[in-house]
Amino acid sequence: MKGLLKLYHKLLKEYGPQGWWPLLRLPARYHPSDYSLPRTSKERFEICAGAILTQNTAWKNAERALEGLSKKGLLSPERLLRAGREAVEEAIRPSGYYAQKARKLREFARFYKELRGRTPPREALLSLWGIGPETADSILLYAYKEPRFVIDAYTRRVLASEGLLPPAEAKRLSYEELQLLFEEALPRSVPPYQEYHALLVRRAKELAKR
DNA sequence: AGCCAGGCTACCG
DNA sequence: CGGTAGCATGGC
Numbered sequence: 001m002k003g004l005l006k007l008y009h010k011l012l013k014e015y016g017p018q019g020w021w022p023l024l025r026l027p028a029r030y031h032p033s034d035y036s037l038p039r040t041s042k043e044r045f046e047i048c049a050g051a052i053l054t055q056n057t058a059w060k061n062a063e064r065a066l067e068g069l070s071k072k073g074l075l076s077p078e079r080l081l082r083a084g085r086e087a088v089e090e091a092i093r094p095s096g097y098y099a100q101k102a103r104k105l106r107e108f109a110r111f112y113k114e115l116r117g118r119t120p121p122r123e124a125l126l127s128l129w130g131i132g133p134e135t136a137d138s139i140l141l142y143a144y145k146e147p148r149f150v151i152d153a154y155t156r157r158v159l160a161s162e163g164l165l166p167p168a169e170a171k172r173l174s175y176e177e178l179q180l181l182f183e184e185a186l187p188r189s190v191p192p193y194q195e196y197h198a199l200l201v202r203r204a205k206e207l208a209k210r
Numbered sequence: 211a212g213c214c215a216g217g218c219t220a221c222c223g
Numbered sequence: 224c225g226g227t228a229g230c231a232t233g234g235c
Contacts, residue, residue: 020216050216054216054217055216056215056216056217056230057215057216057232058216059216061215061232062215062216064232064233065232093232094233095231095232096232096233097218097229097230100218100219132217132218133217133218134216134218135218138216152216153216153217154216197216205216212235213234213235214235215232215234218229218230219229221228222226222227223224223225
């Protein structure tokens with residue numbers, strides 16, 4: 001689908017680089033045009049945790065949960081595992097679904113530790129409780145810099161509103177089918193995958209304002 | 211005062 | 224397979 005590449009350039013021109021994924025230690029959180037992050041295992045884990053905490057949740061609330069974990073010194077796999085379930089739930093309460101997300105974080109933490117820095121296969125991520133396709137691909141793309149295009153609810157809306165697909169089609173196509181469309185339309189490279197996904201979210205938010 | 215937010219699981223036909 | 228209830232808090 002050729003229109004996909006055109007849309008990318010259009011959105012990039014209109015909004016500029018978005019600098020995803022946000023990190024707590026950066027005052028502005030976002031880091032446009034800096035594709036060197038994450039640089040440490042700590043930052044990598046923070047991205048993974050954020051990907052879980054933001055499931056069906058506004059980023060602002062996910063960020064509060066991350067800050068809650070950070071403030072209590074729980075933002076690491078070891079500390080998450082050592083802390084009690086209740087302490088984790090309490091720290092992440094603002095992000096909602098706190099009981100489920102506490103379990104997801106702790107199960108992911110065990111998995112993360114066993115990786116010892118290696119990049120997980122997508123199938124391994126998907127086999128974890130609480131990690132679906134979008135969360136897995138967000139982790140791979142932003143935390144591990146693997147070229148996997150992330151599809152979310154916004155993607156479908158923008159495709160339809162930009163006239164690239166009939167609304168019924170945008171809805172009917174599976175996650176993997178949509179992902180393939182984007183991955184075939186773009187150069188197989190991490191920065192454009194990161195930017196395009198973030199730009200689609202940006203666009204969808206602008207759209208929602210009216 | 212509802213509706214929605216950077217989903218996923220479990221269970222249904 | 225596709226469709227849907229349940230999970231929960233905070234912003235608008």
